Amino acid sequence: MENYVRNVATLLQPIPHSQNTYSSLYVPVALLGSATLRGGPTRGGSGRVAILFSLLATSAFNLRATNNAGAFDEVARxxxxxxFDWLQMALEELPELHHGTRDVCGSAASQMYESAISAILTLITADIMEGSMSEYQVHLNGVNRICKQMRDQSIEPDRRLVTISSFLTVLSDTTSVDLPPVPWSTTNAFPNSGSNMFTDDCNLEVTYGITATLANYIHQVTILSQNISHFISHNLPIHPTLLSACYEFSKTISSWSIDSENLACLPASNCNVSLGKIHILAFAQSLQIYFHTRVLPCTDTEMALYVQRVAEYLMEIETARAQQGRSLDVTASIMWPGFIASCEAEPDARDIWHEWWEGMQKYQIGNISKLWSVVKHAWAMRDEGLKEVPAWMPVLRCTGTKILAV
Known part of the structure; x- marks a missing residue:
């Protein structure tokens, strides 16, 4: 557990932060799970034990970078x-929730549900560290189902858990090859209030290196792409009001400025504030790429500029970390900006991306290697003459690979 607290929890966030979600949210519950384990199985404590074993697994996957890689891999698995076994018991133990319950029994029931949610989310983290992402969609669906059960009874889950699961779902949707088409409503304005999943005080800046505004924009681009897919799947011309909404939304994301964001949650250290801002700017430029590959095309020159800007931002982050050396806790960038951008890089713009991806291997996060392999496959297919955009789409469709670019 010491390796998880001292190294892994810090590594998983883009910038060091005293209220690190991976330690402040999960570790206290895992320690309760340890006490439960020592005292013998008790009803209601299985979720805590599941979290404990999941964090230990994540830590062991991280330790594969040592000389005993094979041994740690076996231990981690x-x-x-x-x-998984303790999570299954936790799910079987979940009691019925009663509408709006606020008494002691109701609070205990809510904690059991939140422990189950936390256990599932930590298993996603373990998969990210290992690099095998075949189960993450099942995990996310499970989390969303439990959250819905709680909300149906007017019981709101821990907001931090909701933010994590919601953002992971948003990222998952951006690289899904089988999102269902969504009919376009000609009567409702876009974007509507229902498409805003995040608020300014949810601390996405320190957990994922993005602002609530940009996270909502990513989600809204996905919705627009589903609206467009509806018309394409029915061989219909795209409705003029949808086209108008797309052009207006293009103006919205292009007019975004980091100066309009409230970044008070970023750590006070000048270096960490700088890293946080650069990471946010990388997300903003990758958002442009995501929009232009899923909704409205742009010129090759514009695309090349977006790709180059993202590369420069991400390389700037790594340079700053290298210059800080041991004085800065080891953290790794969230991979979505680099993945979305590098897939669209033309051959003459790939050297910087090759350097960045190879450099990211030092963090020993298995998911990074998996994403890098998809990028290289996308480049190969593009060089063979396939012009489909986004470039990662045919790779995932042909191989059946599922990814979470986090």
Missing amino acids: TLRLKA
């Missing part, structure tokens, strides 16, 4: 299986 065993611990993850134990986490």
Whole structure:
């Protein structure tokens, strides 16, 4: 557990932060799970034990970078299986929720549900560290289902858990090859209030290196792409009001400025504030790429400029980290900006991306290697003459690969 607290929890966030979600949210519950384990199984404590084993598995996957890679890999897989077993018990123990319950029993029930949610989310983290992402969609669906059960009874889950699961779902949707088409409403304005999933005080800046505004924009681009897919799948011309909404939204994301964001949650350290801002700017430029590959095309020159800007921002982050050396806790960038941008890089613009991806291997996060392999496959297919955009789409469709660019 010490390795998880001292190294892994910090590594998983883009900038060091005293209220690190991976430690402040999960570790206290895992320690309660340890006490439960020592005292013998008790009803209601299985979720906590599942979290404990999941964090230990994540830590063991991280330790594969040592000389005992094979041994740690085996230990990690065993611990993850134990986490699954305890999660299954936790799910079977979940009591019925009663509408608006606020008494002691209701609070205990809510905690059991939140422990189950936390256990599932930590299993996603373990998969990210290992690099095997075949189960993450099942995990996310499970989390969203439990959250809905709680909300149906007017019980709001821990907001931090909701933010994490919602943002992971948003990122998952951006690289899904089988999102369902969504009919376009000619009567409702776009974007509507229902498409704003995040508020300014949800601390996405320190957890994922993005602002609530940009996270909402990403989600809204996905919705527009689903609206367009509806017309394409029915061989219909795109409705003029949808086209108008797309052009207006293009203006919205192009007019975004980091100066309009409230970044008070960024750590006080000048270096960390700078890293946070650069990470946000990388997300903003990648958002442009995502929009132009999923909704409205742009010129090759514009696309090349967006791709180059993202590369420069991400390389600037790595340079700053290298210059700080041991004085800065080891953290790794969120991969979505780099993945979305590098897939669209033309051959003469790939050297910087090759350098960045190879440099990111030092963080020993298995998911980074998996994403890098998809990028290289996308480049190969593009060089063979396939012009489909986004470039990662045919790779995932042909191979059946599922990714979470986090």
